[in-house]
Amino acid sequence: MSEEKRPNISEFGGFISKDEMDRLLGNYSDDHGDQKSPDFVKAMCFSKDKVLELLAQNNAAGLRIYYGLHLTDDNQREKKMVLVATDADGCDILPTGVTSGDLMGSKGGSGLILDQGVPCPQFCSPDPSKPNNP
Numbered sequence: 001m002s003e004e005k006r007p008n009i010s011e012f013g014g015f016i017s018k019d020e021m022d023r024l025l026g027n028y029s030d031d032h033g034d035q036k037s038p039d040f041v042k043a044m045c046f047s048k049d050k051v052l053e054l055l056a057q058n059n060a061a062g063l064r065i066y067y068g069l070h071l072t073d074d075n076q077r078e079k080k081m082v083l084v085a086t087d088a089d090g091c092d093i094l095p096t097g098v099t100s101g102d103l104m105g106s107k108g109g110s111g112l113i114l115d116q117g118v119p120c121p122q123f124c125s126p127d128p129s130k131p132n133n134p
Contacts, residue, residue, distance in 0.1 A: 009062045009090050041079040043124070044117030051083070054114050057093055060085035064092060068115075083114040 016024075029042065055063065068080035085093045093111040 009086065009088050012062060012090075040121070041119045043120040044081040045120065045123055046083065046114060046117045050114055054083060054085050054112050057085050057112060059087045060093060061088040062086040062090065079119070080115060081117055084111065 025042070032040065051063075054060070062085070064084050064086050066082040066084070068082045070078040070080050072078065087093055094113070095111045
């Protein structure tokens with residue numbers, strides 16, 4: 001049995017066209033049509049400074065985005081995206097002493113964990129065809 005070569009993290013990701021973006025987002029919206037409620041979240045916005053601070057950590061070579069769900073005391077469900085830096089091996093860079101739980105390939109370190117993005121809808125890119133879109 002041959003061992004599969006792990007891809008280099010510098011090769012992860014690729015830029016796409018606006019048409020491809022529209023297709024992907026449309027597919028997501030169509031697939032989650034039953035979630036067209038006030039709590040439907042299609043994106044999160046994070047500060048450039050916070051993302052750059054996350055990526056400026058020693059040994060950071062990439063970024064992993066986890067989907068999360070916060071359950072409030074009154075049983076509301078808030079969708080979250082949790083961002084962590086990864087090293088060149090694709091391992092999460094987490095604070096020292098943090099138990100990784102279900103996070104595979106995590107390494108302790110001085111890691112920062114980024115949350116508290118602002119959801120869209122509520123804070124979305126303006127759409128000229130919808131003047132009331134914030």
